[in-house]
Amino acid sequence: MGRAKAKRALVLAREIVEDIESNARGPGDRLLHEDAMLARYDVARATLREALRFLELQGVIHLTKGRGGGPVVARPQTADFASSMALILQFMDADLQALLELREAIAPTVAARAAQMATAADLAALEGCLAQLERERESPQFEETNRRFHDLLGWASGNPTFGLLISALHLLTRSMSVGLGYSAQERDTQLRCLGRVLHAVRMRDVAGARRQMDRLIAGSTQYLAERSPELLAQKVRWGNANRET
Structure with a gap:
């Protein structure tokens, strides 16, 4: 044509x-x-x-x-957005480090917005997800449920662009960190930090939610950099967003 x-x-x-x-x-x-x-x-x-x-x-x-x-x-899904995003980022030569920096920039703001906007249904979903994460402390599903908590928090912000971007980032980073996993100590740390974030959101503590999420994300990035520094240089590929979950 x-x-x-x-x-x-x-x-x-x-x-x-x-x-x-x-x-x-x-x-x-x-x-x-x-x-x-x-x-x-x-x-x-x-x-x-x-x-x-x-x-x-x-x-x-x-x-x-x-x-x-x-x-x-049909209804366009997060995976459709993530796929387009991955295709563009591949031609920009973006790597996992760039995605993690983006997450560091927006995650605290997302948590702060959730502290303002989360509905009773949002809080119930977050509490249920955290309870599931506690049960999965030693399960291979821990990382995926962890991502889902952050996805729920994004949508609880009341801003669909936050929810969409957070969920899309997780679709991209999931396939780039397959097999990495968290140590038992890091899982305990993640659970404590997520609990503090949720408490701040529940109490409508905007500054506290921002602060706790900032600490969580910074610590998570540091853990990843120390455990598998070569992973941060992994390039984004279009296929990253097409992986079946």
Whole structure:
């Protein structure tokens, strides 16, 4: 497809997204069949199919096959964002150190916002996650549940961009640190620190939540740097975000 046609396909993809939004279409809703879409948007078949493939790659729709098939509205997931982020970061030659520095910069602010905005449901989810983490002190699932606590805290901030970015960072760093694990001592440290963060959030102690999270993240980064310094230079790759969990 030439540049002009590719540009038209992108413009059409944006039009389709606008129509999905203006018509309050939700996940599972079917869009028009191909012939109806061709008439609706007055474009060539190749342009329409290119636009639909682009939207499918972005997680906006999925294309069903067979009789009665066609485009069905989906909901873009964190993994879609993480995949795009990883692709760009690969060309920027970014490494794990850069991701950890980003986490250090935003995690304390996320905790502080959660102390302001967390709902009763958010607090219940965080408390449940911490209790599960206590039970998994010696389990291989400890690291994954630890990440989930931070994800929940991000979404508890009341700012969806924080939740999205924290969760995306975890999708990227998960596959870059497979097999690293925490020592028994570090797990105990993590549990104590997370408990202090949660207490501050529960008490609506904004400054305390920021301070406790800052200590937790700084200590975690130091632990990683001392235990496996070569890991920090590992480059971000597009496939990092595509790993099955």
